Amino acid sequence: MRKYKNQDENQVLEIYCNCCGKKLKTEKDLVQEGVFPVHMQWGYFSGKDGECHSFDVCEKCYDRWVASFQIPVEKNLQNELL
Numbered sequence: 250m251r252k253y254k255n256q257d258e259n260q261v262l263e264i265y266c267n268c269c270g271k272k273l274k275t276e277k278d279l280v281q282e283g284v285f286p287v288h289m290q291w292g293y294f295s296g297k298d299g300e301c302h303s304f305d306v307c308e309k310c311y312d313r314w315v316a317s318f319q320i321p322v323e324k325n326l327q328n329e330l331l
Contacts, residue, residue: 250305266307268314273307283308 250267254260264273264280274281285306291297306314315322 251303264305266310267304268306268310271307271309273305283311285311 250265251261252263252265254262261275261278261280264275264284265271266273266284273284285308286303287306288301288303290301291299
């Protein structure tokens with residue numbers, strides 16, 4: 250969950266993990282720890298047609314979540330981070 254200083258300019262004030270409620274460390278509008286941001290626009294043939302869902306998950310909750318998957322997450326290593 251994100252709270253903004255100015256909604257029009259998307260200046261992030263605070264970010265919370267929607268799963269555990271932890272406040273994530275930010276400094277000068279930059280997140281200083283691992284976060285999995287999700288923005289999903291549901292399409293046809295779902296029970297949520299036309300809905301947009303947004304949430305943030307901290308790294309600890311992400312690890313716990315993906316550990317429960319029947320099919321593991323695909324991973325690859327990038328040499329450069331942008």
